[in-house]
Amino acid sequence: MSIGAVIRRVRAHRGQFLLLAVLTVVIVLLVGGVPRVVNRLAEQGLREHLAAEPAGRRDLTYTVPPFLGAPPASSQAGQLDVLQQQMPADVRAAVADRWYTAQTTAEQVTGPDLTRGDHLVELGLRAMPGIEATATLVDGHWPDGSAAGDAPVQVVLPADLAARFQLRVGSRLLLAAPDPGKPAVPLTVVGLFRPVDPADGSWDALPAVLQVIEPEGDAEPFVLVGVVAIGALDRLAAEGRAVSFSWRYRLDAAAIDVRRIDRFVDGVQRLARADAFPQVTQGIDVPLRAFDRAVDSARTVLAVIAAGVLATLAGLVVLAAASAVRRRRTEFVLIRARGGGVGTGLRRSLAESLLVVPPAAGLGWLLGTLLPGTPGGTGPLAVGATVLVTLALPVATLTVPSGVTGRRDLGRLRPSARRATTEAALVLLAGLAVVLLRRRGLTPGEIDPLLVSVPALVAVAVSVLALRLYPWPVRLAGRLAARTRGSVAFLGTARAGRAAAATPLVVVVLAVATAAFCAVVATGIESTRDDVATRAVPADALIRGDRLAPDTGPALERLPGVVAVAGLADEPAQRLATDADGTDSRLRDTSVLLVDGPGLDRTVRAAGRDVPVPGPLRDARPGAGPLPAVVSPAVAADLSAAGLRSAFVTVQGQRYEFTPARTVADFPLARPDTDRYVVLPWQALPARNSPPVPTGFLLAGDRLDVGLLRQAGDEGQQRYQTGGAVTGRERPRSVAVETWSQTRLRLGGGGANGLLAFGFTAGAVAGGVLALLAIAFTVLSGARARGAVLSRLRTLGLSRRQWRGLLLVELAPLVGVSVLTGALVGVLLPVLLTPLFGLAAFTSGAAVRVGFAPGLVAATVGLGAVALGFALAVETLNNRRMRLGEVLRLGEEN
Known part of the structure; x- marks a missing residue:
């Protein structure tokens, strides 16, 4: 088998292979690209979630309470590096900024300017290395730490607070001693400053430098913090004043891996629980745990939606392979007649698939890598999907009958005992899977094979039941139509009553069920949020x-x-x-x-x-x-x-x-x-x-x-x-x-809500588009037989208007039952699965209420009308391409 012959066959049947290649590109693109988008949205949601929290909750703070005989404050700045190196690796990598401060306890301060304002003020003195880079002097100069021991301690104050208390450069103050037996400390204001950025984390230490603590009662003092040089603080400590130390680290949400939040939180909590000195305080574990629960719930829902979309695409691949083999059935039968074995057609189809599918998969993977976000590690899944798509056409070749088949439109088709047994087993398996899943539960955030398979099993089982039951009312309508004048209604219902052409509509049910599932769950979450807000x-x-x-x-x-x-x-x-x-x-x-x-x-x-x-x-x-x-x-x-x-x-x-x-x-x-x-x-x-x-x-x-x-x-x-x-x-x-x-x-903004909204929007759009594509496959699967019938009827005088009416009567039951069945499954699945998703993380702890939504009825009717119109358009275009006058001379139906 030469490569040239394979290329010629692919070129001769380029339409079928192009369709198979496009489906391969879409599948691999979804497998490789969607996890990147999900990770990017999760990272963005984490940044928004932590940005909404107070600044102090994003800090990891080491503190030493005030004590006498403290070591020199200048010697403790190096602890910033020591303490950071002792952190777990994930926590250490997330440190964005860090600050060191040393401070005396607040004591009453007096002075002529404060007396004129009749203010009762307590002042704490803080050393903040690096303040020169984060603040701008308005007046005066920064404090000099090398001043003589008997000189007043130089202090700088925020300009706005100084003006409130009528303090200015040159104001002299007297700081009371903590003990009556010790002398007071003279202070002088040498500078006034304003912060370059008040939101800079260097100003978030408590008590704040830029804010005054208001008195709660009439006899209570105002509490201020002044900034001094680190050398002056060492001098105060040597004179017997208690000094406290603080090493504060600001954690960056962008450096936290959303896929390993649990490990990060465990590392932070180990630091806080450790019986070590200095003491560690943190508050980031609470918002991170809440966000992690929301992301786990969103990933579980996304796994169900992705399973529905991929199952629909798999069904489309099967339909595409079956359509390609059906169009080439004469070729494979001729190979058998000329002495070829089963493996001959199999090898031929495999060679053609290998020429088309792997390159298309490579293109899909390349397109997926262009999407922004962290890779999701789905390479093995993409390889497995490529292998399965590659084998779809050779496996479909094995189903080609070896002999000549008769006409399939002369009698009523009945399912074989094997097919009936398979369908019954499928229905029982779906019911068993639902019961097992409800009893066993699941772990949110994990891709549970049972969870992702249950929606597809339920959709297929319900569609099989519906498509087996729907011919009975259609045949009854056909008997009633036989008693009326005209042939359009009779012929249309007679052809619609045959279930053989309805098999591809199982894929339509899968697609519509996925879209309806997304719409119902999204509506339930929105209505529950409305209830929570109203409460x-x-x-x-x-x-x-x-x-x-x-x-x-x-x-x-x-x-x-x-x-x-x-x-x-x-x-x-x-x-x-x-x-x-x-x-x-x-x-x-x-x-x-x-x-x-x-x-x-x-x-x-x-x-x-x-x-x-x-x-x-x-x-x-x-x-x-x-x-x-x-x-x-x-x-x-x-x-x-x-x-x-x-x-x-x-x-x-x-x-x-x-x-x-x-x-x-x-x-x-x-x-x-x-x-x-x-x-x-x-x-x-x-x-x-x-x-x-x-x-x-x-x-x-x-x-x-x-x-x-x-x-x-x-x-x-x-x-x-x-x-x-x-x-x-x-x-x-x-x-x-x-x-x-x-x-x-x-309730509806920030956090993992963007991730959930993306899943619902993408699932609804993909389900609707794939449903229309599956309907096109369904129409094309029976296009040749319908073309032959329409050609005969046109020669007998059937008008174009009657022709469109006949198509409408024939396709309306199939399209209607598939869309309605898909909508029913989409409503049923949230009732079964919503309690397992943990969606209360998106509704402030309230259980999501999933119920009947009037808008779903309108959406279902609209989708059915669009699907029926699309089916008629596809049939019309196909008939024009086939030239109905030549159909009677084509195929074994002639």
């Missing part, structure tokens, strides 16, 4: 604070865009009592929520949120007896076990009796960190001398200004604190304002 903020905005003046509600209603306001009071960790005297019920602590039932109902309706307010809260009115309350299942169970029909709970110093009127498993506004809560109707509270005041407000409106809401809330807190008989000394913390849109955006 946290059941309207448009939520203000939470300490205690706010009662007139804060009317003040909020006057703000632009606000249409409804409802007050609430939240009391965490309250003890339940059995009587009005406060006898402890010996039940666990319970969170108490006080809401205005009618106001809450009005506000959630104005915001358009689907949040039903229970009747006991909405309809309660003041009266004798206990308050009707909505309780959690845990509280209801405890009260029932204790034999209590009612109980007492304290709200802002007042005790109220309640009785469980409704049990609700998930009440909006309840604290997410507890499953024990009692919700009382505010409008039904009995009159007391000290009625409760709100700790928050729920708002509904359009284009709400968060700044105005925060300002109104802070003013409400201030009015409550200063409006009573006793004025609070501590300044109230600013209220927290959270909007529904911000909560929803936080």
Whole structure:
């Protein structure tokens, strides 16, 4: 067998081999390129995830607490290299920046300038080697560490803080001694600076240099940090002042391998758990563990989607090989007739495949390497896929019958006993695999062979059942069509009732099921995120604070865009009592929520949120007896076990009796960190001398200004604190304002969400495109037989319009049942598999709710219409190419 003969045969059948080559390129490109994209998105998600965390959580800090007799601060800077070398290799490689500081404890400082401002200030002195490169002098000069021992210690301060306390270059201060028997230390301000980049990690040490610690009470001091030379700090340590040391390392997310996060976290935790000196503190393990769980879940979903896409491509390869062999069946039969054996055609097909498939696989792998990202180590999979595609055509050659076959359109085809047994075994195997997978579970993040095979098995099994059952209603429709006038409906249903041409549509079911699976799971995640956001903020905005003046509600209603306001009071960790005297019920602590039932109902309706307010809260009115309350299942169970029909709970110093009127498993506004809560109707509270005041407000409106809401809330807190008989000394913390849109955006942005979105988008698009391609294969598989029938009917007077109608009637049942079956499988698979994916990592811990989506029906109908139109277009183009007038002179059907 010469290579020239092989090349001539490939050129003669270039259409079939081009199709096989394109499929090979796509398969190898997906196997080699998609893991790169996945790794790149995971790395990008890790950077975004850690960037959203506070800077301190990305630091690995070694600290030595303040102690007397400390070694010279200048000698400890070299510990930066020593400590880094002692880190595990992965952690050491991730260090991006590092800083060394030494600091004295803060002591009271006095001076003429501070006296004029009537400020009570404590000052800590810190040595920060390298500050000259990260800050710019505004006035003065940097401190000189070689000053004489009796000279004042030179200090530089941030310009903004110095101006606040009326300090300037030349200001003289006196730092109090930690012990009464020691002399005070004179200080002089020699320079003022501003940071080049306030976000630079060198300023993140606590307490911060660029910020002042505000006093919590009227008699409390301000706390500042001044920068001195390292030599001056050595002098202070020699005089008996306690000095602390800190070596801080900033970890770079770009240097952390997302494929080995577990090993990195273990290394960090070993450092933190080690009983060593200095002490190690870190907080990066928590966000890394959370991100790793999300990536593992996303990789599991991606494995299922990839399995569906690759199974569809494998089916297309089988169809392409079968189509190529079917078109060359006469050639292989002639080889047998001339004395050739089974191996002759096999060797011929293998030589042709070796000439086409491996080069196409190489091209696909090369294209995959051009995609950005870390290689996924899928080279063996690409080689295995290439081998299987190469063997597809030779194996299909073995199925060519050795004799002459009769016409297949004269009678009804019945499945053989072997085929029926195979299909029954396939259905049983799919059911067994589903049961085994649900009972056994899986490890998220690992490519489980059973997990990736179950969707394909279920899709094939359901498609086999559907394609075996669908001819019966079609034949019934054919009997009804036989009683009507015209031949289009009768002939179309008669041909559609034969199941032989329906076999390739199993591939269509696989493709549509993959696309539907992606759409259903993505919709379920989005709807669950909506529910989580609505549970946290059941309207448009939520203000939470300490205690706010009662007139804060009317003040909020006057703000632009606000249409409804409802007050609430939240009391965490309250003890339940059995009587009005406060006898402890010996039940666990319970969170108490006080809401205005009618106001809450009005506000959630104005915001358009689907949040039903229970009747006991909405309809309660003041009266004798206990308050009707909505309780959690845990509280209801405890009260029932204790034999209590009612109980007492304290709200802002007042005790109220309640009785469980409704049990609700998930009440909006309840604290997410507890499953024990009692919700009382505010409008039904009995009159007391000290009625409760709100700790928050729920708002509904359009284009709400968060700044105005925060300002109104802070003013409400201030009015409550200063409006009573006793004025609070501590300044109230600013209220927290959270909007529904911000909560929803936080749930769906950053982290591994981009990886999951890529998988769903790519799976849906690939499933839809491959479904259309599989439908084209299905149409072309029976094109010659349909062409012969249409040629005969055209000679009998069939019009073009009737011809298109006949094609539509014949193809509509096949296309419709395949698309509908694929959509059904795509809805069924999430119900079976979603509990195994661990998708709660993407919904703030809430279980993903997968259910019926009306949009899926419209999408299925639209896909069916597009598929049917595509099938008609393919058939029309093929008939034009074949010239229907010549079809009767071609093939054994003649």
